[in-house]
Amino acid sequence: MPRLQKILAQAGVASRRHAEELIQAGRVTVNGKVAQLGQSAEFTDQIAVDGKRIQVSEGHKTFLLYKPKGVITTASDEAGRKTVLDLMPVIPGLHPVGRLDRLTEGLLILTTDGDLTLKLTHPRYQHEKEYRIWSEEELTNQDLAHLEDGVELEDGITEPARVIRAPEGLYLTIREGRNRQVRRMMDAIGKPVRRLVRVRLGGMTLRGVKPGEYRQLTQREIEVLMQETCSPRERTRLHEEWDYVKYGFGKRHGRAQMREESPGTAGQDATLTAGRRTNQPPKGRGVKSTESATETRPLSRPRNAERDVRNGTRRKR
Incomplete structure (x- = not known):
């Protein structure tokens, strides 16, 4: 009892x-x-x-929400602005875990479990938070190195971060949780943020939810969430999915869809199917296309595939 x-x-x-x-x-x-x-x-x-x-219920409930831009992370707002709880069912004790500022999108956990909130927010647990950043200006190798080594902010230098370059920006992984930290880090190196999305918290990603949508987590998913990080394979898959939807390259897991044209690809075929282009016959059947790969593929293979070819662990296609 x-x-x-x-x-x-x-x-x-x-x-x-x-x-x-x-x-x-x-x-x-x-x-x-x-x-x-x-x-x-x-x-x-x-x-x-x-x-x-008061209304009481046995057991805790935990949700994963894709917070859209323009919604504030608070229980109520005196100015009458839309809050994350306006997107959720009415459940006594439900509260957001941590914060995302009004202009930042992405993964947000809401729960009725105070112990879970402590484990996800206290600095000693060091859970990874990964962000997809679109920058106003092109990033140099020196900028990336600066972010990796730590950036001097008004409340002290940041801890070393993991940085992976991406089209028009980067993926940034940190373990701290300072107020507006990512935006301040980018401002400190002179490269303001154009768009910011939190794509991962610990071992949990945004897969399966769209902006403004939520879903209740199972006990197994909560265990995955509590992992400090995710596997390299899962991280690579996450990056490939995000870059495919925006730029039309990399692997696509799930239903095929039209890609948006990226700079330098105007006039080229923009339709992708699961695993191959529509103008290419299935493997082992029909006549091979006479078009060259450079004419049908706007961008090269993902970086990990090129690396495997160089190392001799993957047969060149």
């Missing part, structure tokens, strides 16, 4: 410490009787604070 202060915290009434203060002040009743500190209760009991009955 859980302690009363834990039930109050889970219902979103107050933190456990504040709930203890409410109980000591005689403001909490259980089945019509004034509660005592240390008292336990059932989820089926009638629990009230200042005479107002």
